[in-house]
Amino acid sequence: MKNRLKVLRAERDWSQAELAGRLDVSRQAVNAIETGKYDPSLPLAFKIGRLFSQPIEEIFDDEFDGE
Amino acid sequence: MTDQRPGYGEEKEKASKRQFNNALAISAIIGIIIAAALKYAQGDSGSIFTASPDTMSISPALAIGLTILVLAGFIVFPVLGLFRMDELERGHNVNASALAGLYGITAFPAWHLLSLGGLLPAPTAVGLFLIIFCGGFLSYLFLKYRH
Structure with missing residues (x-):
């Protein structure tokens, strides 16, 4: 699943550790999500959405084309 | 937050x-x-x-x-x-523990059969412990660093 986490983080000039601390996850988890190796749970996705004040679908893209 | x-x-x-x-x-x-x-x-x-x-x-x-x-x-x-721990790390740990359990329930009958065939000595508790422990640990490392 693609996501804009790295961009949103860069806009705030946050390191991965900074974002990890704000989300209560490890830096490795942030890295895994950013690189698309790990899809966060729904609670974590909501937490990310709240942190960046954006709906989940604005941050995560499941690449569903509507077919 | x-x-x-x-x-x-x-x-x-x-x-x-x-x-x-x-x-x-x-x-x-x-x-x-x-x-x-x-x-x-x-x-x-x-x-x-x-x-x-x-x-x-x-x-x-x-x-x-x-x-x-x-x-x-x-x-x-x-x-x-x-x-x-966070959800990613928890996932690695739980999956590795599940795999370790699988190694345990497979190791005894397999080892026992091989010992009945004269290919190995009889299973020992320490041997089974080491298979489960080392298998679980190696599975954890694989799950954590596979990407």
Whole structure:
């Protein structure tokens, strides 16, 4: 699943550790999500959405084309 | 999460790492205490992996004390840790534990059959423990670093 986490983080000039601390996850988890190796749970996705004040679908893209 | 101070997340991340290192240190101390107590009780032959009830015995009080430490080290501490780690790490740990259980239930009949065929000595408790422990640990490393 693609996501804009790295961009949103860069806009705030946050390191991965900074974002990890704000989300209560490890830096490795942030890295895994950013690189698309790990899809966060729904609670974590909501937490990310709240942190960046954006709906989940604005941050995560499941690449569903509507077919 | 509402705290907007710069460096707030970094501080929390560092605190979390500190907690993990402390947990690791406590685990190591528990292991050292068990090894030292057995060594003290039995001298050079004191090893939980090589000892047999025929050649080694310890006092009931020491046995109960060490068993409590083993239970703490292998069950209580890791389970408490599961509630404190993040979801990615928890996933690695739970999956590795499930695989370790699978190795355990497969290892005994497979080893027993091979021993019946004369290809291996009879299964031992220590051997099975090592298969489960090492298998679980290697599975954890694979799950963590496979990407």
